[in-house]
Amino acid sequence: MKLNIMDARLTFSKEDGYVGYVHFEAEGHKQAYEMTLQKKNGKEWSYGLFFLNASGDEEQLYQVEELIEESDETFDELVDAAKRTLDES
Numbered sequence: 812m813k814l815n816i817m818d819a820r821l822t823f824s825k826e827d828g829y830v831g832y833v834h835f836e837a838e839g840h841k842q843a844y845e846m847t848l849q850k851k852n853g854k855e856w857s858y859g860l861f862f863l864n865a866s867g868d869e870e871q872l873y874q875v876e877e878l879i880e881e882s883d884e885t886f887d888e889l890v891d892a893a894k895r896t897l898d899e900s
Contacts (some may be wrong), residue, residue, distance in 0.1 A: 812878055813838040814885065821848070821893040828852060832892040834863055837875050842867030844875055846889055856890055 858900030
């Protein structure tokens with residue numbers, strides 16, 4: 812499944828650690844998605860996956876979630892998109 816990253820942002824604070832999001836579309840899916848990210852105290856990234864603008868087909872959401880869980884490359888691509896914005900600010 813091909814993903815198209817539309818927007819991303821990552822910030823850092825001592826209190827919250829790294830906090831950000833990635834907005835993206837998945838090929839063949841009607842709704843766009845938002846993946847929220849957080850990494851605190853050097854721990855691994857935690858994330859949440861949501862529909863971006865409006866509710867959509869939950870089965871498609873589960874497909875994207877499975878892709879993110881099973882493919883380190885896909886997960887890293889999304890996290891890297893957010894990381895690049897931290898370098899820009």
